[in-house]
Amino acid sequence: MPERISLKKRTRIESFSHLGRDVTFGAVRIESETCDGCGFCLKPCPAHALEVIGKKARMVEDMPFCIACGDCVAICPQNAIMITSYLQFNFHFKYLDRGEPRPPRKF
Ligand code: SF4
Numbered sequence: 761m762p763e764r765i766s767l768k769k770r771t772r773i774e775s776f777s778h779l780g781r782d783v784t785f786g787a788v789r790i791e792s793e794t795c796d797g798c799g800f801c802l803k804p805c806p807a808h809a810l811e812v813i814g815k816k817a818r819m820v821e822d823m824p825f826c827i828a829c830g831d832c833v834a835i836c837p838q839n840a841i842m843i844t845s846y847l848q849f850n851f852h853f854k855y856l857d858r859g860e861p862r863p864p865r866k867f
Pocket residue numbers: 790794795796797798799800801802812816817835836837838839840841
């Protein structure tokens with residue numbers, strides 16, 4: 761039996777501006793031992809969620825709006841980045857189970 765959705769919920773549109781309530785952003789983990797600070801990962805990131813401090817890349821501390829696109833993972837020559845969680849809407853636009861985050865295909 762499919763879940764019934766109330767009228768109130770049906771007319772509600774999830775918003776990126778309601779962080780934590782409507783949407784949970786993605787995240788990546790960067791192995792600091794492997795990262796050499798080249799900065800390649802910063803360029804394709806559509807969310808400007810990464811920075812290099814002291815020759816090591818990391819997620820920006822102030823609101824990393826990572827959408828878990830995997831571009832940084834694909835471009836990193838050191839294989840130092842891994843997606844740890846996906847972008848997730850919390851109400852209607854729930855994703856189906858996609859299993860564990862996996863790195864994108866490299867060319
Ligand atoms: S691309 Fe990889 S090695 Fe280069 S700064 Fe980013 S995480 Fe570090």
